[in-house]
Amino acid sequence: MYRWVDHTSEVELEIEAAGEREVFEEAVRALAELLGAVADATRATFVRRVAVHATDRPALLAAWLEELAFLAEADGFVATHVMELEMDADAVHATVGGVLGAPPPLVKAVTYHRLAFEPSGTEYFARVVLDV
């Protein structure tokens, strides 16, 4: 589950998910919504490989979103769902499905401000602030 939280500067994404992989999946759905795409796997007709590296889970999530935002800005590709995802301590390798179009280049940057990715009870909680 994700939600967009009002933020004085820009927008803040909060994610609650059952596992670490699901956090990355929810981030894809949230970004697709922000960019105006429908997170529906049946409509996805294009596939991209995404690989990001960072020092820890919060930074990996920021890198993940930054890569997806760049694909939207540079290639018009909006990821709508995760097809495959592998992760280790400092990397995520994934195949994502999505749509091609002219998404609004809303996301100027993915910040580290109040960045979080941590266990919360039996689930995981993550937070990312986007500069839009």
Added chain:
Amino acid sequence: MFDPQRIDDELWELPIGTVPGMRVPARVFADAELLAAIEQDRSLEQLANVATLPGVLDAALAMPDIHQGYGFPVGGVAATDAADGVISPGGVGYDINCGVRLLALPLTYDELLGDRRERLVHQLSRTVPVGTGGRGAQEGLRGANLDRVLALGPRALLEDLGIGSEDELSFTESGGCLEGADPAAVSARARERGASQIGTLGSGNHFLELQRISDVYDEAAAQAFGLRLGQLTVLIHSGSRGLGHQVCTDFVKRMDAQLAHYGIELPDRQLSCAPIESPEGRDYRAAMEAAANFAWANRAAIAHRVRQAIASEFGPGTAERTHQVYDVAHNVAKLERHEGRLVCVHRKGATRAFPPDHPEIPSEYAAAGQPVFIPGSMGTASYVLAGRAAAMTRSFGTTCHGAGRRLSRTAVRKAVDGGELRRRLEADGIVVRAPSARGLAEEAPEAYKDVDRVVEIVERAGLAARVVRLRPVGVVKG
């Protein structure tokens, strides 16, 4: 949570210990009413966090237009020791060298007869691409050599394309070129994002504004700046576009990964930093300065397009006699000498404001002081200020940069209807061109603090003095 202590009529302090790890106090220039507005968001906490940076000197400072940002507050100033302090990309911000350039036309408002005001604003909107997609992304200046722009700033446009003039370069902060810039330090992704964007305005709070001078406070300084009552001006507010954002993104990540190596602990990862003389610090300065040069070239290219619009309405002679008053950055970090110390002054949403006779301002302005431009909201007013001596002792030669955001974009969209706002502005005699009602609503006057009060505080504090007030008569929103 915080209880700022009053130091004097315009200065408040959060003492060391307000948050763990503070090395110096945090100080805010404000009066009681502005402070109450400032306390509505997390900007004071962010300012106190800035005071934890290694090598930070004297105090983490905030101007009266401070509001919550990412890591650093917008309106924040932090000077770090050049020898053993750090440099922080978050202390500059994503839009490196976001800034403002003021052009003064050889025309008065009274000479805009009939529908010429609307035609001029319309022509400006046709000539200068706005927004982050479509025209705003694709209609950048053709023929510009990106490496030379990154290295030389607007001088590259002058030498290669005949855009601008030596006068314009001399009336630009730092001559429009930070000499430590290294194009090779700018990533391929940053280049890709910025290559087609020279001469484009962008989105968010970026704008072009056609204005008339409604009040003159300092006749001598106004005369030095070539300004007079009733004169038309164009204010350009833009920055380094996607290129600057990517440079910041790249180095926040890179420095964050090295924090443990340098033994740096921070309360917010967006404050990520590295010693100025470390490999990461040197590379960031080289890339940030290249992005700053790119931003000055961007505003120079926009100014060129503004002159084309003026020429199409009033003829080439009017465009040629339109002079550049100055161009100032309000998101940048620079090595400067203050009170005998070489320091790295981070200005994030804050403007350099050097006083009369300072060696780094044009000789023509030596008696007046450095021009500073303070955009208000599109329905209120903007100001031309001049730097004053107290800025050198109180704020590392710095003053405010705008009115300061009061409401979030979401909150203001809930409170203001874009269509209604457009009608209200036009009823007040302001011609509006905006790509979306939503974007227009996000920049409504209600979203900002009172610019008159912000300017009054910096003047009372001796940081800068009012020269003229500018009333908007037309707005092209990014």
